[in-house]
Amino acid sequence: MTDLRGDVFRTIDPERPGSTSEEVISQLREMIHRGELRPGDRLPPERDLAKILGVSRPTLRAGIRSLAAVGVLQSRQGAGTFVVKSDGPPALDSSPLRLMASLHGFTSAEMFEARQSLEMAVAGLAAARATSDHMASLSEEIAGMFASLDDPEQFLVHDMRFHQAVAAASGNRILTSLMNMVATILFDVRRKTVKHATDLKESAEMHRQVYRAIRERNPEAARIAMRDHLMLAQRAQESERISEVEDGLERAG
Amino acid sequence: MTDLRGDVFRTIDPERPGSTSEEVISQLREMIHRGELRPGDRLPPERDLAKILGVSRPTLRAGIRSLAAVGVLQSRQGAGTFVVKSDGPPALDSSPLRLMASLHGFTSAEMFEARQSLEMAVAGLAAARATSDHMASLSEEIAGMFASLDDPEQFLVHDMRFHQAVAAASGNRILTSLMNMVATILFDVRRKTVKHATDLKESAEMHRQVYRAIRERNPEAARIAMRDHLMLAQRAQESERISEVEDGLERAG
DNA sequence: TTCGACGATATGGTTAGAACATATTTGAGA
């Protein structure tokens, strides 16, 4: 959370193409691309930055807001505006996808399928690349699942962490981000349905299949195991609570 | 582009959690989720809508701007603010991913791999589902490639359209959107390198392999063919112009 | 009558200045 030297900002040329606030966005974006703004950095106060860039404060705020909307900046009243720094893997905001889903009537089946494809891809990569550390994490979550067969809430925690661990083992942060984007949208639904789950043991067993395939460095088997696991999960969810699934897709925001 | 009846908007309760502008965003988002705002709709003028929602115009504008940043709304000076209506498949803005790439130092290899995984998934689905119309489109673009072996620019057009057609044939708009998101980032680089391409014929041939696999309804073959095609493309690009690739990743915004 | 140009109106974009709310820092007092 280091402060910035003031001299990296340049005054905006009012005759550049695009509107003034667009120009503010470009300016900030390019500073990020050039590495002058790094995760955790704090921007100068709005009043100062507006002067430096040569625009009014509302215009500057408009630019900041646009970048905040896509998850790059974060403003905290009284504290300042910061470049987002995530602890875990980089996270893309899923609300744009949610809105697109509503606008274009994406079905939950389509959403499930997208998740399945992404998870299969990630599982395949993980089988090829997982380090022993990754293997250990996976194993740990599997153990956690078997230890919480009678506690659906707890089971779900290990379930999600397992999928995160597989994604981490894949070594591809982009696919991981996209996967999380889709998974997030399906999450609320999942949390609701998990209470009614009757076959946690079978689910844990299928996770173990995925783990074994990864451990044996067999990408194709990992893909298949992941596919089967998610197919079962989808069927369970759909058969139990169609209405809530639809609800989740429509309402979540 | 129908105008909205004014009575679908509700006044905002200032005591709700979150800031006022957050509340505006939620309000608009929920109207989209509920289907009260549909693609192409025009929002009431800012001055009116601000009164209706019971907030000031700058606050309303802040909300609009946030939704515009994620590609859901679009404001046109003098005309109005509209819910985005895309002609083709729904498009997710790729700039958030670009920024994440810069912030977290995603490598171009990682980006390529993500694209490859997505395209393989999509090709596999296309092989299972493509209609005869889809087949025709694919075939047409293949023909276009062979017809423009001596015109790299034109070849690239058919190349991209082929990939779009495969995505369309997959029937999954979410995967298509994600694929395009990644592909868009790699596009500028591709356009630069295509001029130096020496093996357009080989590339066209590989596309044809993908097409044949889809036509024969062989998902696994389609995946393999797509993988080989993209691997070759990546190698060609990397070997020719490493510097420009890096440039593209850093600068594009 | 039809078509084009011009101007009026509608609408988003920008600026200014002030008041407000919350987070952080400072300093006084125990």
Place this chain on the structure above:
DNA sequence: TCTCAAATATGTTCTAACCATATCGTCGAA
């Protein structure tokens, strides 16, 4: 040295006005 309250820093919202552009209607010319 620690704790808590006041002061300061900083983002948030509001009011009011003016600018820039798009749209649409009207008027005039062909």
